[in-house]
Amino acid sequence: MTASKSPLVIGAGPAGLTAALRLLERDVAPRIVEATENVGGLARTPVDGSWRIDPGGHRFFTKSEEVADLWRSLLPADQWISVPRRSAMLVDGHYVRYPLRGRDLLWQRGLGKGLHGLGSLMWARLRTGPRIVNGAVSFRRWGTYEFGRHWYQTFFDGYVRKTWLTDPDDIASDWANQRIKPIDWRVRSDQELTTTDVFRYPKLGPGQLWEAAAEELRSRGIEPKLKARVVEAQYGASGWTVTLQNGETCLADGLFSSMPLHELIEALKPRPPEYIRAIAARLRHRGLITVAVALRERLDIPYHWVYTPNSAFRSGRIQNYSLWSPDLAPPAWPGSHLGFEYFVDGPTGTWGIDDEELVRIVRDDLRALGCGDSTVEHLMITRSQHAYPVHDSTRERNVQRIRNFLAARYPSLHPIGRNGMHHYDNQDHAMLSALKSVDRYFGADVDPWQANTDEGYHESGLVNG
Incomplete structure (x- = not known):
């Protein structure tokens, strides 16, 4: 191992564990601390006897061969199953398949409602003009254009209010371009739809993969330290001194942080300027x-x-x-x-x-x-x-200002993952941000913040089988 390197990884979710594994590949032994008592973050698998649950619903899909190779290296083939995706909206007692299909919208809830929805969609397109591509528009505006007012209100308005806990006018639409597919007007059989949208899944839930990642680290002498919340990260000429909630300190020459971005800002010493702390406090x-x-x-x-x-x-x-x-x-x-x-x-x-x-x-x-x-x-x-x-209307601007501040003041600090970058990433994007950050730690001219900028990215199909 390279004794001159002493990185610390904060967080043992997909991003943190991936960073630790990549550092080991580069012959560097990291330390890793995790605030909770589990590895895997949201992608853990809570267990009660023989019962297991997946807290967020995790499909294992990626367009990155590097990520797919890592997944395959951690779990043998017999521990993966292929799962055909089937989703639906439950509206007025009807299961309407999602992603939405034109033929279902026109016929399933009655021809009258179908024609009303189609007319509403056509009017929205004529009224709005060229396609909305600006990610800064509100979710309501984006959804009304994409689905028409009737279908937007039927399927998305109430759902967004319940899941984002705010008015759709106050949510930016940038996340929706990746998460919500447009209406599929093609005429395809149910069998074709089922066989073309298939995902990998660990037999024992998503946590099985990340527990395997933690076990791989242990087998190579790296024990993730659980229930170890970071309360202070002091930066100085000799590097980082990180203090845990129990009073223990860790010295490091670089930090890979997947802790929530606003918590990281509050932990930094010397204390960041008040305007940066105020911006970070608004991240939800x-x-x-x-x-x-x-x-x-x-x-x-x-x-x-x-x-x-x-x-x-x-x-x-x-x-x-x-x-x-x-x-x-x-x-x-x-x-x-x-x-x-x-x-x-x-x-x-x-x-x-x-x-x-x-x-x-x-x-x-x-x-x-x-x-x-x-x-x-x-x-x-x-x-x-x-x-x-939360992707509210101020998130992109606020995160960019924090990002610029951190890059200027702390060149050895690497925010990674969904919470570290305050971006609604899939787990493969969180992993890619970690992989790119490790490359940057070793001097590569890469930008980890570009790990998920494909506006049209959708999880679809069994890729890298």
Whole structure:
């Protein structure tokens, strides 16, 4: 190992673990600290006996051979399964397949509503003119252009309010270009649709991969330090002195930080200028509470994800774990295994809702789904505090100002990952930001912030099989 290098990796999610693995490849032994008691971040797999859950719903898709090779190196082929994506919007008792398909929109909810939606879409296009491409426009404006006012209000307005916890006029549309696909007007068979949208998935959930990554680090002498929250990062002529919550200190010549960007700014010493701290304080996150429910009855829900845009549900999305992998439930489990996802506003407000109230809410949602609560066999609650950076109208400008400040003052500081860069990345993009940051640590002229700038990027199909 190269003794002259002493990097510290903050965070043991996909970005942090990837950075640590890449540093080892370059013959450098990093240290890695993680604030929570788990590795994997949102991509962990909480376990209760034989029950496993996926808190965020993770498809393993990438356009990067480098990322795909890393995934394959960590888990053998027999630990991966191929999962055909099937998603739907639950509206007025109808499961409308998502991504939205023209023939479903025209016929499934009645020809009258279909023609009304089509007319609304045509009017939106004529009224708006050339296609909206500016990522700074509001989500409402983007969605109305992309789907027409009627279909936007039917499928997206309520969903965005529940999941982003704000008015769609106050959310920028840049994330939507990657996350929300346009209407598919092609005439294709159901079999064709199923076989062309397939993803890899670890048999035991996403955490299986990241636990394997942590085990690989341990086998090479690197033990991720858990429950080790960073409270101060002092920068000086000799490098970094990082203080943990328990008072322990770590010396480093470079930092790879996937901790939330606003927390990093508050931890820096000397203290950044007040205007930078004020900008960072405005960066927001959504928390996620997942309530996994095992039902003794087998529900006829042929979808992995069910989006619930209307007010009949408190949950924003329901996962059908039974379709992700049978190994997320006990062997030969005959019933249903569902995950109700509730998006909350971080450490305040609804984040503090207690388990008893959550159980009441999920039972109401079960009734809205059409099943009684007497069939509940097992229930499991998981909280993920900094799950999703919020892309409000000021995020891009504020992050750019923070980024410029950090680059000028701290050349050996490398923000990585979804939270470190405050960007709504997929896990492969988080990994790419880490890989590029390690290359930069060794002197390469690369920009890790460009790891996810493809406006039209969509997760689609089984790539790098």
